[in-house]
Every structure is written in structure tokens, then in C-alpha cells.
Amino acid sequence: MTSHALRTRPIVMALAFLLSLYIFQPPQARAASSERLLIGLIPELNIFKQKQRFRLLGEYLTKKTGVPVEFTILTRYGNIIDNFTTDKLDGAFFGSFTGALAIRRLGVIPLARPVNLDGSSTYHGLLLVRKDSGISSVASMRGKRMAYVDRATTAGYIFPLAYLREHGVNGESGFFREAFFTGSHDAAISALLDGKADIAAAKHSVYDRIEKDNPRVAKELTVLAKSASVPSNGLCVRADLPADLQKKLKKALLDLEADPGGQAVLTEFGARRFIETTKEDYRPLFAMAIQAGIDIKTYSYRNQ
Numbered sequence: 310m311t312s313h314a315l316r317t318r319p320i321v322m323a324l325a326f327l328l329s330l331y332i333f334q335p336p337q338a339r340a341a342s343s344e345r346l347l348i349g350l351i352p353e354l355n356i357f358k359q360k361q362r363f364r365l366l367g368e369y370l371t372k373k374t375g376v377p378v379e380f381t382i383l384t385r386y387g388n389i390i391d392n393f394t395t396d397k398l399d400g401a402f403f404g405s406f407t408g409a410l411a412i413r414r415l416g417v418i419p420l421a422r423p424v425n426l427d428g429s430s431t432y433h434g435l436l437l438v439r440k441d442s443g444i445s446s447v448a449s450m451r452g453k454r455m456a457y458v459d460r461a462t463t464a465g466y467i468f469p470l471a472y473l474r475e476h477g478v479n480g481e482s483g484f485f486r487e488a489f490f491t492g493s494h495d496a497a498i499s500a501l502l503d504g505k506a507d508i509a510a511a512k513h514s515v516y517d518r519i520e521k522d523n524p525r526v527a528k529e530l531t532v533l534a535k536s537a538s539v540p541s542n543g544l545c546v547r548a549d550l551p552a553d554l555q556k557k558l559k560k561a562l563l564d565l566e567a568d569p570g571g572q573a574v575l576t577e578f579g580a581r582r583f584i585e586t587t588k589e590d591y592r593p594l595f596a597m598a599i600q601a602g603i604d605i606k607t608y609s610y611r612n613q
Contacts (some may be wrong), residue, residue, distance in 0.1 A: 423584075465515070
């Protein structure tokens with residue numbers, strides 16, 4: 310891959326940074342208060358949509374735990390690992406790959422994860438192309454433009470990397486004409502729709518959500534490949550979080566479906582309910598990383 314090939318979308322990153330300064334307290338101010346739970350969020354969707362999705366859940370968890378729950382949306386996937394300690398996060402809704410990284414590197418404890426609207430508690434990655442692109446195999450991807458999401462996301466990078474290696478591409482250098490990171494799954498899909506990319510990687514739950522709202526998706530795009538299932542984004546907490554708070558958080562999420570006000574929370578969040586999740590659920594991520602040629606212990610997940 311050429312030196313200019315991997316790049317992030319500066320407008321998306323700038324908006325995310327400015328909005329995070331405007332909406333949320335700075336990390337130093339948050340860390341100064343011990344009477345709160347600070348939970349990090351990955352930029353699965355653009356920051357505006359992500360903030361709205363978690364609004365009612367934050368209010369619900371505050372009520373059930375008796376401790377103010379604050380969410381901080383980070384500008385990119387890898388920041389959830391970098392900032393967990395520096396920003397003194399108490400927990401995070403990790404993506405599947407960042408969850409595996411955090412379990413291995415930070416020793417976090419998984420508590421619960423959502424069940425998607427389709428009844429699954431997992432998701433899979435997709436490789437998408439335009440129907441009129443003529444791309445039907447890895448061989449026909451050569452020389453094209455590839456839109457990834459982030460080096461620290463399963464669907465948006467680890468899966469396509471593993472898929473390429475499985476089909477004989479052991480290193481992207483010189484294979485694509487251009488490859489870049491969009492920062493979120495919806496942005497990768499938009500890049501494909503807008504003709505800025507020939508291939509895009511994204512998670513199926515985001516694709517399904519966009520397909521419902523945008524008729525162009527079904528009309529113009531097609532799925533070239535999909536990954537094995539991996540756990541949906543779940544809440545993990547620091548190992549030294551007081552045990553009573555861990556129990557309250559876990560119970561609040563698992564009881565959400567039966568709570569009188571829980572349906573409104575679940576509807577806004579886009580889930581049926583929450584279920585328990587454990588470290589064992591992340592085993593497929595370690596296998597996929599090996600297939601992609603990645604050593605999780607030493608992997609550099611920064612978008613360079």
C-alpha cells in the first residue's frame with residue numbers, strides 16, 4: 310500500500326473532536342469526581358447518532374445504580390484502549406475486537422451485551438461492492454479503492470484482512486490503488502454509495518439499519534463476503550470496579566426487558582434485550598486475528 314493510501318477522513322474526525330469538546334466534560338473534569346461512572350463508547354456510528362442511541366440507557370443506568378452514569382464518545386476505535394487508563398474510564402461498550410484487546414491487555418471484565426433486533430447477540434462483517442462494479446472476487450479487487458473503518462474493528466478491518474489472506478493476498482501493499490479509513494461503519498457505506506470507494510467493509514447491523522432508511526442500499530449495493538459471527542458490542546468494566554457496582558450494572562442491563570420503562574430504552578438503543586457475556590465469547594476474535602496474521606499482544610491498532 311502506498312504511503313498516502315491509508316488516511317482518515319479529516320472532516321469526520323474534526324467534527325467528532327469538536328462535538329466531544331462541546332457536549333461532554335473534559336476528561337480531567339470527569340476524573341475529578343469519584344461519584345460517577347464514566348463509560349466509553351466507540352464511534353460505531355457518527356457521533357450524533359451514537360449520542361442519541363445511548364441517551365436513555367444512561368438515564369436508566371443512573372437510576373438503577375444510584376450513581377450518575379456518563380458516556381464519552383471517543384474519536385476512533387483504538388482510543389477506547391488508549392484512553393481507558395488515561396481518562397480513568399470505569400467501563401466501555403467495546404467492539405468485539407477492542408473487547409478482545411481490552412481483555413488481553415487491560416484485564417477488563419465483560420458483563421452484558423445486547424441482543425439485536427433480528428434476535429442474535431452477535432454480528433458479522435461484510436465486504437460490500439456496487440452491483441455495477443464488476444467486482445465478484447478478490448482477484449477483481451486488485452487496483453480498486455478500499456474503504457475500511459478502523460484498524461481496531463473486526464468488521465471494518467480484521468475480517469477483510471483475514472479474507473484477503475485466505476485468498477492469497479498476504480499483505481495489502483500494491484494490491485489496492487487506494488485504501489483509507491472512514492472512522493465509522495456508516496461512513497464506509499456512504500463512501501461506497503458516493504463513489505469514493507469500490508469496496509467497503511462494515512458490520513451487518515449497521516448495514517441493515519441503513520438499508521431500512523435508504524432505498525439506494527438495496528438497489529445499488531451487494532454483499533461479496535461475510536465473516537463468522539462475533540459478539541455484539543458489550544459492556545466491560547475495569548477489574549477493580551467495586552463488586553457491588555459491577556453487580557448493579559449487570560443486573561440493570563439483564564433486567565431491562567422486564568422493567569416498566571425498559572422498552573423505550575431498548576427501542577432507542579436498537580435491541581431486544583441484554584444477555585450475560587463472558588471472556589469465552591471472545592474466542593472467535595482471537596482465531597480471526599490469527600487468520601489475519603495479527604498478534605493481539607503486540608498489534609499496533611493506530612491508523613497509520
